[in-house]
Amino acid sequence: IPLDLLPFFADILQQARETLTEEHELIFNTRGNYQGFWGDRGLLQQIFMNLISNAIKYSPHGGSIEFDLIGTESDVMVYIKDEGIGIPIADQEKLFQSFSRGSNVGTIPGTGLGLAIAKSCVELHGGNIKLFSQIGQGTKVTVSLPKQSIGHGAWGMGH
Ligand code: ATP
Numbered sequence: 001i002p003l004d005l006l007p008f009f010a011d012i013l014q015q016a017r018e019t020l021t022e023e024h025e026l027i028f029n030t031r032g033n034y035q036g037f038w039g040d041r042g043l044l045q046q047i048f049m050n051l052i053s054n055a056i057k058y059s060p061h062g063g064s065i066e067f068d069l070i071g072t073e074s075d076v077m078v079y080i081k082d083e084g085i086g087i088p089i090a091d092q093e094k095l096f097q098s099f100s101r102g103s104n105v106g107t108i109p110g111t112g113l114g115l116a117i118a119k120s121c122v123e124l125h126g127g128n129i130k131l132f133s134q135i136g137q138g139t140k141v142t143v144s145l146p147k148q149s150i151g152h153g154a155w156g157m158g159h
């Protein structure tokens, strides 16, 4: 059966809210048709828990964290935008590699695995993940996942 994304993300955001300080604001927007998405719940949790925890962790001075869920005919897109410390341009391309961290993390703890895990889980769904960031301004991560609904239910039929 397809994954019902609204309660799925509401649950993840609720867990994230429990780790926020009062200087943070978490905004959740949805638009379009995000019904009919097929995916693995556990892998999707890995993706979005890692991305939201990064948005919070790398916004030590608070600010707003915006989470957008957008559905089209064929894909589901999720945008996660923060107003945190950002990432130096020189570090950006290697961050999806295991154990890679930005040079500006200071004393913020981390292993450098979250984005590598997220990218693997996104790719298992046939999707893609991109990161846009400006140091001192914030970071936006975009995840695009195909709905994969075509073919489901038709197994064993056709040829
Ligand atoms: P963990 O394995 O616990 O997630 P981590 O957060 O350091 O550790 P990743 O999630 O893979 O590892 O992120 C890699 C690096 O990318 C981070 O160390 C940080 O430098 C940078 N980064 C990731 N997300 C953000 C963000 N939202 N804002 C600023 N820097 C970020």
Ligand code: MG
Binding pocket: 050, 053, 054, 110, 113, 114, 115
């Ligand atoms: Mg992380």
